[in-house]
Amino acid sequence: MRYLDHAATTPMRPEATAAMQAFLGERFGNPSGIHGVARRAKDAIEAARERAATLLGAAHPLEIVFTGGGTEADNLAVVGAALARPGRGVVTTAVEHAAVLEPARFLERLGTAVAIVGVDRAGRVDPEEVVAAAARVDAGVVSVMAANNEIGTLQPVAEVAAAARRAVPDVLVHTDAVQAFVSEDVSAEAWDVDMISIAAHKFGGPQGVGILFVRSGVDLEPLLHGGGQELGRRSGTHDVAGIVGMAAAMQAAVDDRPAFRRRVGGARDRFEAALRATLPDVVPTVAGADRLVQHAHLRFPGIDAETLLVRLDLAGIAAAAGSACHSGAVRTSHVLDAIGLDPAAAKECVRFTFGWPDRPVDGEAAAAEVAAVVEAMR
Ligand SMILES: Cc1ncc(COP(=O)(O)O)c(C=O)c1O
Numbered sequence: 224m225r226y227l228d229h230a231a232t233t234p235m236r237p238e239a240t241a242a243m244q245a246f247l248g249e250r251f252g253n254p255s256g257i258h259g260v261a262r263r264a265k266d267a268i269e270a271a272r273e274r275a276a277t278l279l280g281a282a283h284p285l286e287i288v289f290t291g292g293g294t295e296a297d298n299l300a301v302v303g304a305a306l307a308r309p310g311r312g313v314v315t316t317a318v319e320h321a322a323v324l325e326p327a328r329f330l331e332r333l334g335t336a337v338a339i340v341g342v343d344r345a346g347r348v349d350p351e352e353v354v355a356a357a358a359r360v361d362a363g364v365v366s367v368m369a370a371n372n373e374i375g376t377l378q379p380v381a382e383v384a385a386a387a388r389r390a391v392p393d394v395l396v397h398t399d400a401v402q403a404f405v406s407e408d409v410s411a412e413a414w415d416v417d418m419i420s421i422a423a424h425k426f427g428g429p430q431g432v433g434i435l436f437v438r439s440g441v442d443l444e445p446l447l448h449g450g451g452q453e454l455g456r457r458s459g460t461h462d463v464a465g466i467v468g469m470a471a472a473m474q475a476a477v478d479d480r481p482a483f484r485r486r487v488g489g490a491r492d493r494f495e496a497a498l499r500a501t502l503p504d505v506v507p508t509v510a511g512a513d514r515l516v517q518h519a520h521l522r523f524p525g526i527d528a529e530t531l532l533v534r535l536d537l538a539g540i541a542a543a544a545g546s547a548c549h550s551g552a553v554r555t556s557h558v559l560d561a562i563g564l565d566p567a568a569a570k571e572c573v574r575f576t577f578g579w580p581d582r583p584v585d586g587e588a589a590a591a592e593v594a595a596v597v598e599a600m601r
Contacts, residue, residue: 225540225589229425229517229578230372230402235468236427236579242471243429246464254461255452264463271470278473279419279436280410288435288456289466293401293422295446296435297322297366299457300397300418303443304364305330308395312336312360314387316348316367317561318376322420323366323399324557336360340367345512346376346562350386357390364395369403369419373558373574374509375518377407381414395441401425401433405476405579406483406516417441423465427579428472432465476579483579488516490577493586495519501594508572509562519575526600528573534596535573540589543574 226234252264269284276284290296301323305313315327317339324339331337338356342348348367357365365387370377384396397418400409405426411419417438424430437443437456449458476483498521499505508520523531528544535542544556559569575589 225592227575227577227589228541228543230574230576231543232424232430233405233427233578234580235429236472236475238475239423239428239468239472243464243468246467250463252463254463255450264461267463267467268461271466274470275434275473278477279421279434280412280414281436281438282412283439285454286411286436286439288437288453289461290433290435290457291459291462292431292433293320293399293420293425294322295457296420296422296433297397297399297401298326299435299443299446300420300437301326301364301366302330303446303456304395304397304418304441305335306444307442308363310361311363312338312357314338314340314353314356314360314362314365316340316342316378318342318346318348318371318373318558319366319368320372320399320401322401323368327366338362342376342561344562345509346371346374346558347512348378348383350379350382353383354386354390357387357394362387362391362394364397366397366399369398369400369409370407370515371558372402373556374520374562375402375515375576376509377403377513377515380416384414384416402515404473406480406487408480411436411438423469423472426472426476428469429465432462432469434469479579484516486583487577487579487581489583490581490586490589491517491519491575493583494575494577494590495521495586497587497590498594501590502597505597508559508564517577519577520572521575522568522572523597524571526571526597528571531573531597531600534600535593538592538596540592540596542593543576544572 252260254265254268272284272287275287327337338360340352367383380398395417399420401422404421419436422433447458
């Protein structure tokens with residue numbers, strides 16, 4: 224088995240699994256209660272909140288809102304901010320994850336003015352275009368992802384935030400850092416943004432739990448109404464084990480980041496170099512952009528990506544296509560479309576993503592295995 228799909232989800236780190244054990248057993252309390260069993264669960268949640276705040280560059284633990292994953296964090300940011308600011312517009316980019324683009328389309332159906340900013344050939348947004356769009360729709364919220372999940376391109380988040388505020392001083396700036404957190408220094412303070420989304424399962428925590436950082440004083444309309452947990456911003460009984468596991472994974476990921484960039488980035492670099500030495504016609508989809516160290520997005524001229532993925536799977540290799548597969552329907556990737564790749568070329572692209580268990584030598588081994596499958600197809 225060769226797993227090259229860490230951007231979809233990555234295995235749990237041992238630190239996270241270990242931290243969760245007690246909360247799947249004897250520490251089963253509901254943190255919203257007042258008795259001792261509940262308090263022990265609540266203490267764990269608050270310790271996780273403090274740790275998460277520190278690791279995200281937040282000024283206060285109460286700026287951390289626990290959610291049911293990245294999608295919920297993105298929805299709370301975009302829809303929650305827009306509903307709290309009626310009559311104001313929303314600005315986002317053409318390469319966002321569906322967890323941002325679909326909420327934006329939902330708001331548009333409700334009558335919100337939505338501006339979608341394009342990107343260059345490498346998938347980068349121009350902060351000046353954000354300025355123009357924000358002014359045009361009197362933006363209440365701007366959402367620009369930190370790193371793209373398909374092609375790995377990094378966005379200039381701090382510049383975008385500053386530029387957006389030049390156009391509309393009270394605009395709220397959100398960034399989806401779901402893919403970035405594992406390898407990039409994600410910091411509310413350094414980026415000076417109002418909201419940040421992360422998802423535990425992308426950096427070694429459990430699936431189905433995430434965080435929306437919300438700067439103090441920012442008013443959001445909650446999406447889930449109920450018992451008033453998370454200061455009313457997200458009702459519902461906490462996933463205590465998930466939150467504890469996420470905080471442990473955050474700590475492990477942040478501690479590992481510099482080594483991750485060398486180790487996992489080394490695997491990616493050696494993978495690309497070895498693959499292209501064997502198959503010289505294979506080309507990176509984007510060139511010249513800052514991109515995630517763990518991402519390789521490659522075009523195999525003359526090879527249908529869907530067929531290649533099936534062949535790779537038969538050979539025990541897990542990768543992902545440049546097109547997204549939703550409920551069985553294969554669509555051309557909106558990201559590849561946005562960078563101007565023609566549809567025929569887009570159908571020849573495959574994403575290989577490395578993760579925390581990988582070492583540099585794994586890159587060469589993976590390249591040899593992938594090259595053998597491609598050569599057998601030719
Ligand atoms: C950039 C980005 N945003 C949001 C999400 C959604 O996160 P989750 O799967 O935790 O709902 C993903 C997941 O692939 C992602 O890559």
